[in-house]
Amino acid sequence: MRTPLRTVAVVAVATVALLGAGAVFGLRSPAPASQPSAAPATAPDRLAATIARAQNRLRELPRDHETWAALGLAYIEQARVTADPSLYPKAEGALKRSLSVRPDENATALVGLGALANARHEFAAARGFATDALRANPYDADAYGVLADAQTQLGDAAAATTAIQRMLDLRPGLAGYARASYDLEQRGEVASAMELMRRALDAAADPADIAFCRNQLGDLAWSTGDLAAASSEYAAGVAASPSYLALLRGRARVAAAWGDLAAAVTDAGTVASRTPTPDTLMEYAALLRLAGRTDEATRQLTLADAAHRLFVANGGQDDLTGALLALARGDAAAAVPLAAAEWKRRPFAEVADVLGWSLHALGHDAQALPHLRRAVSASPRNASYAYHLAMTLLSLGDHDGALASLRQVRALNPYFSPADGPTAARALSALEARP
Template sequence: MGSERRKNAAVATLVTATLAAGVIAMVPRGPEGPRPAPGPAARARAAAAVGAPAALPELNALIAERERWLRGRPGDEESWAVLGTAYAERGARFADWDALPRAERALRRSLELVPAADGNTEALLGLAALAGARQDFRAARDHARQALKQRPRRWTVHRALIDAYSGLGDYKAVAASLEKLTSLYAGPQARGVAARVYRDKGWREDAAATAYDAVAAAEGIAERAAALHRFGDLDWERGEPAEAIESYDLALRLDPGHRPALASRARALAALGRTDEALRDYRTVLERGPSAEYALEAGELYESLGLGEEAGAQYAAALAAARRATAAGVNQELPLGRYEADHGDPEEAVRRLSAEWERGRRGMETADALGWALFRAGRAKEALPYAKRATKEGLRSPLFSYHRGEIERALGLYGPARRDIGQALRINPYFSPLLAPAARAALTALGEPPAGGPRKLTGREGAVRGFGTGSSSGASSASSSASSSGASSGAGGSGQSGAGSSGSGAGAGR
């Protein structure tokens, strides 16, 4: 009920803001009538000035305008920086990987005209955006830090740092940068960044309230669509797919080219059993631009429906998309590692993801993916520290909880396994078309905790054998069985490996 009231309020705010904007536009500005509406390139420039996203047609118009301008004025370093940043945004948001080399050439040209050391902050921020688009978070951090020395009170510098620190897993630095950002700027873009940081901390109510504020304050069409998509994702992550779809629908009415909203709607439609519509949305989003992540999601939906041939085609498309992105300099080790862990060679997944970890990419996503890859490769004991690290920061991810629970189950830690797998389903019972059913099967196999409760509460030190240790021979056997089964089965099958009975070596659940 509370969620529905929030959604109705958000819809009302959006409609009111849209109508108000239309009324204001019709008010005469002088004896000659209203001023002409700004063109698409001008709207894109205005969005960039406040750190907001631009719709694809506006972004393309800005790129074309700056290219025409630079043909006659090749010495304009600021326009080269604007052009490069626009190309980087197009590449990142629309999977237009061919735009990224163009972005780099434009930004390097800007720096040739005015070096970074001489105060070319715009080019430095453009390079940070380009590095972020390529998932090179160390380079993004270094460029943003250099920009910070020149413009410490520019809020977009701190946003670039937050993006880079998040990718590297430096969450203390994320918190410090957010505090600085919000002290400098309180507009809708800052609220959107804050909502994402709060979500990653597990502060769900704060994230939802801040995301709602961002919807209410958003101005441009693309900015409103992005805010609504963020709001819908928070509903989805709470296990409320119908409410999420309402926000995604609104976002797509405003910006039909918003690919993340389209993919998110496909995910939520699948959760409601509307699989034909979900597959339609996945097809549309993949026609608009190759994406390993979205192709993997589509493949797993097909697999959950028993359509193996169609699933295989999507997995092949995911690999092709990853190869194309890699050729443009985009780091695809995380989606490739996830693919190999669940649908290919788990040892290859371990190799890729371990290398990422050693290169300093130590965020929650990498920790979860590496832990799961190790488990799938039959190395559950090595996997557990990574699974714990993925869940310790606070993000309420059902995927992370499920992965951790399966690793614990393999090690004979049945109480923690029962807790974490159960938590995955409580957070979002629809979190994956393959893994949510596997989680339910695993929880059933674990059964209820044994009678008597934990030793430390009852005082019967010997009453519950093997409580909380996982060191018995039964635990070792479970680990071996689960690991070998997990390494040889698909993603859905991994959820049913190494199931312990409710009476063998089990600890107390929650």
């Protein structure tokens, strides 16, 4: 699963709309490290120093609203880098203090609260904060970034694309390029997404920025089944910035696809130990299970559940992860209501897919089908979504539909999952062998 942002459904808009702005062709400075946006990892020691400086200044100038806002943004970034949601209340306190000191025309604090709401998966609230920030400052590129992230998750693809374009018009940089590339990818424009990230890479100088671009390019190559290109990009990223852990997640996927489970488990374990989020822990558990280490896999799922509960305890809303954890434990009955609750909050491609797959696992294939079709329609180059649709069609006895979807999986990325990829290949062979 790609992040910075978890997936997005985007309707077709002419590619030139995102690539045509003149400023896009030259990479300027990316968003400040404290901005909670699609940006490279920030060094923890640099963040700690930033926070310490802000705290010292506020002891002397407790009504400095700008420093309060900067402190809140730094806490959000520190939470992202360290995978520690217990920092969210600190961020909220600092940002609200900034607003209490200056309640009017304080766009920075509103952007920070919007970014915090996005981090907590409170996307409707994030949209509201971003809208308020733009009323205070219509030229705030970061506010458009927050707005784009929120609109993406809320299923308003056209509004998300518009916000990304406005962000690029105001301040082209790595945060905007990453969003634009992702936007293009989700509606099937993978070649254009790669082109945009290569332009960003050509202009990147900082090792962390280079690693970020390489990781994005590696993820794009992997999504098309080009394992050699993906491996090359991840290796180049690690050479530029060995501490950028997202590269190890990608490298683990490639290793698993090549059948090197030992290397995949090692890399996934490193990522899970350093950034123990529910998704990294679940990825690690899945690889451990494939390697036959079921007891260790169960322990990782227990840790993932604890990480999820910590996220919720600090203001997060995430029934999607709850549904994925239930599916990983084989409890489809628990997954369905969680995924359904998430779907009511955000009609988004990944949520549609998880809800449909949960319904299929529970044996409710007819109910699953509309959700799975919606996921595939919204994100047409996602091999996992196509696989889920294929298996549900097969369960319903629609052999022609299943065959078409499985051929789509093979064309998109036959390595999409070390567990499900072989199942897809066997099902396709069986269908193609039918008289």
